[in-house]
Amino acid sequence: MEITSPILSTYRAAVSTGPPFPSLQIQQRTYKPTLRRVQSTVLLAQNEEEEETFLVLAPVAVGLCPTDLEVHRDPKRYGVSSPVILGHECVARVLEVRSGVKTKEKNTTERFHIGDIVVLSYPSCGKCAVCEVAPAYCASFPSLALSDPEAFMGQSAFSEQLCVPSRLCVVVERHQLQPASILAPLSCSFLTAIGCVWSTPSSPRRNALLNLEPNDCFAVIGCGTIGLTALLLAKYWIGLRDTSVCVAIDCDASVLQNVRDSWMNYDCKNATSLRLETFVCSDLKAYLKQLRALFMKYRINKCLDTTGDPHWIKAAIEWVVPGGHVVSCGVPKRGTDSMLSLPVSAMLLQGKKFSGTLEGDIVPSDAIRSILSGWTSAEGTLKYKMPRALSKHVATHGVLLWENIVSEFAAQRRTISRHGVPKLVFEQPDRFLIYRFQTLKQMSLAFEQGKGSAEAGNYEQFQTEVALLFSMAWPLHHVVPELLADWFGDSLSPHHSSHRMLRRIGWVGKNFISPEEVCPLMVREGTTKRRVISNFMGKATLAVQPLPVPLVPEKCVQYTAAMKYASHPIIDFFKKISDDVIMGVMTGKGVPHGFYFFLERIVPDNSQADSEVKKSKL
Numbered sequence: 001m002e003i004t005s006p007i008l009s010t011y012r013a014a015v016s017t018g019p020p021f022p023s024l025q026i027q028q029r030t031y032k033p034t035l036r037r038v039q040s041t042v043l044l045a046q047n048e049e050e051e052e053t054f055l056v057l058a059p060v061a062v063g064l065c066p067t068d069l070e071v072h073r074d075p076k077r078y079g080v081s082s083p084v085i086l087g088h089e090c091v092a093r094v095l096e097v098r099s100g101v102k103t104k105e106k107n108t109t110e111r112f113h114i115g116d117i118v119v120l121s122y123p124s125c126g127k128c129a130v131c132e133v134a135p136a137y138c139a140s141f142p143s144l145a146l147s148d149p150e151a152f153m154g155q156s157a158f159s160e161q162l163c164v165p166s167r168l169c170v171v172v173e174r175h176q177l178q179p180a181s182i183l184a185p186l187s188c189s190f191l192t193a194i195g196c197v198w199s200t201p202s203s204p205r206r207n208a209l210l211n212l213e214p215n216d217c218f219a220v221i222g223c224g225t226i227g228l229t230a231l232l233l234a235k236y237w238i239g240l241r242d243t244s245v246c247v248a249i250d251c252d253a254s255v256l257q258n259v260r261d262s263w264m265n266y267d268c269k270n271a272t273s274l275r276l277e278t279f280v281c282s283d284l285k286a287y288l289k290q291l292r293a294l295f296m297k298y299r300i301n302k303c304l305d306t307t308g309d310p311h312w313i314k315a316a317i318e319w320v321v322p323g324g325h326v327v328s329c330g331v332p333k334r335g336t337d338s339m340l341s342l343p344v345s346a347m348l349l350q351g352k353k354f355s356g357t358l359e360g361d362i363v364p365s366d367a368i369r370s371i372l373s374g375w376t377s378a379e380g381t382l383k384y385k386m387p388r389a390l391s392k393h394v395a396t397h398g399v400l401l402w403e404n405i406v407s408e409f410a411a412q413r414r415t416i417s418r419h420g421v422p423k424l425v426f427e428q429p430d431r432f433l434i435y436r437f438q439t440l441k442q443m444s445l446a447f448e449q450g451k452g453s454a455e456a457g458n459y460e461q462f463q464t465e466v467a468l469l470f471s472m473a474w475p476l477h478h479v480v481p482e483l484l485a486d487w488f489g490d491s492l493s494p495h496h497s498s499h500r501m502l503r504r505i506g507w508v509g510k511n512f513i514s515p516e517e518v519c520p521l522m523v524r525e526g527t528t529k530r531r532v533i534s535n536f537m538g539k540a541t542l543a544v545q546p547l548p549v550p551l552v553p554e555k556c557v558q559y560t561a562a563m564k565y566a567s568h569p570i571i572d573f574f575k576k577i578s579d580d581v582i583m584g585v586m587t588g589k590g591v592p593h594g595f596y597f598f599l600e601r602i603v604p605d606n607s608q609a610d611s612e613v614k615k616s617k618l
């Protein structure tokens with residue numbers, strides 16, 4: 001069975017028009033397979049021997065980073081020519097793998113396949129002396145990341161389709177999948193936070209940043225996405241000593257409430273005694289005394305500043321204990337004095353350090369791989385709970401992607417000075433999954449009826465494809481609101497014994513009213529099309545559960561929503577194809593392995609229950 005990809009010949013992109021009146025316009029683009037060849041001539045001049053692979057990608061989720069907004073307002077300040085397509089926090093589906101562009105790329109050991117999910121990172125040449133240590137400071141960064149208005153940060157991800165060099169991409173193994181809105185910020189903001197506080201074992205750096213350890217007392221100034229992520233990591237890394245305290249400072253009380261909630265939600269067992277203090281401070285000068293006292297009281301030795309405000313940075317350097325370290329990853333705001341006067345002799349006599357950092361000084365591909373495997377490892381740690389804690393902080397905009405991008409840019413321009421707005425991630429439908437699902441659904445019907453292509457096709461192979469689609473589908477970290485609906489349902493395993501059983505009872509779907517109130521089997525009443533509740537299998541409940549082996553490899557954890565029967569040792573696991581289509585697999589004692597099915601949301605606008613079941617549009 002051929003895997004085909006729904007590549008678009010024309011696609012939409014959000015184009016930032018730049019000053020004097022920056023606005024976003026949704027423009028149609030024509031996909032030119034040769035486009036990137038032209039763009040890559042910059043590289044071509046330096047590299048002539050080896051081939052570089054390019055990937056055609058469909059972004060599934062793209063985060064909004066403050067840098068996008070800054071560049072949108074003033075592209076010249078960053079050496080970006082406008083109009084420009086922004087967006088650089090992207091997780092995407094591989095639609096095509098294209099090789100043949102000649103460059104002297106180091107042999108990429110990574111292999112890419114159609115249907116893979118990749119997290120994008122920022123570009124670097126990989127050859128200059130700086131690249132070896134911290135590719136964020138690559139000598140060619142301006143030409144690679146800023147000069148091409150259709151490859152901003154190598155990505156320009158506010159688009160329905162991209163073509164990027166494969167070396168920007170890190171494959172997310174299927175058992176490592178998290179909801180797309182959690183993977184996208186790994187491109188930039190999560191990555192920066194992680195780099196600032198944590199030196200990944202696989203990417204030893206000469207100049208580790210805060211490198212949090214059990215003895216540390218840690219403060220964060222500005223608790224937006226980066227600050228919050230750093231605090232959660234701190235909870236994990238330094239949560240071993242009773243005396244340790246983390247301090248979160250922000251100008252906005254609601255942001256700090258958000259931090260406290262996420263902190264509570266991050267159920268990280270070895271940190272039960274670690275305390276979090278929050279401090280609302282809209283004006284540094286007004287609270288100078290209290291803040292100094294706070295730093296003294298908790299003997300803060302490591303401090304992360306995400307504001308880029310020189311006054312805060314200077315104050316933090318003065319307040320940390322001797323030997324303390326202050327790291328800033330914030331871009332100074334426009335119009336502020338970005339010069340900093342340092343207490344040189346105090347720093348000298350007390351051995352204090354200050355570091356600025358882009359992207360946490362991290363080697364992105366190593367770090368992203370390391371984070372992904374940490375998040376899914378069941379061994380000894382509870383790190384895998386972090387994505388679920390972080391997801392509380394992410395606001396996704398799904399259905400109206402393009403309108404949302406435009407309106408958010410308009411709104412954020414007014415609030416750009418405010419730190420700590422929840423992370424905004426724009427999601428778009430996963431065309432690849434939807435397309436594959438529709439194909440397999442038709443084949444399932446053909447296999448059941450034993451006709452057409454199905455007769456020639458091999459059922460085993462068909463089931464392998466169905467299982468593959470389930471593994472590619474998106475896990476659901478929350479039961480609400482994705483699942484609570486009336487669902488039309490049908491089987492994708494027509495030769496399975498459960499299929500025959502469900503046909504006998506006239507199964508037509510499930511109805512999820514609340515996590516506790518679940519109708520696992522909706523059946524057709526007699527010969528009518530009316531949907532009624534069947535008590536054949538008794539009651540059930542919904543909860544988020546780890547997928548069992550062999551749906552994930554041994555010692556790996558992948559959470560997704562599941563339905564548990566009260567009186568049978570059977571669990572149905574669900575994953576997402578689109579907002580309106582869920583794929584499920586039935587597991588449990590006495591159930592032969594591999595019964596797959598799908599659920600399609602019933603649009604409630606036609607409430608006549610006995611009219612033909614109305615299925616949602618994909």
Ligand SMILES: [Zn+2]
Nearest residue numbers: 065067188189
């Ligand atoms: Zn960014």
Ligand SMILES: [Zn+2]
Nearest residue numbers: 125128131138
């Ligand atoms: Zn370089």
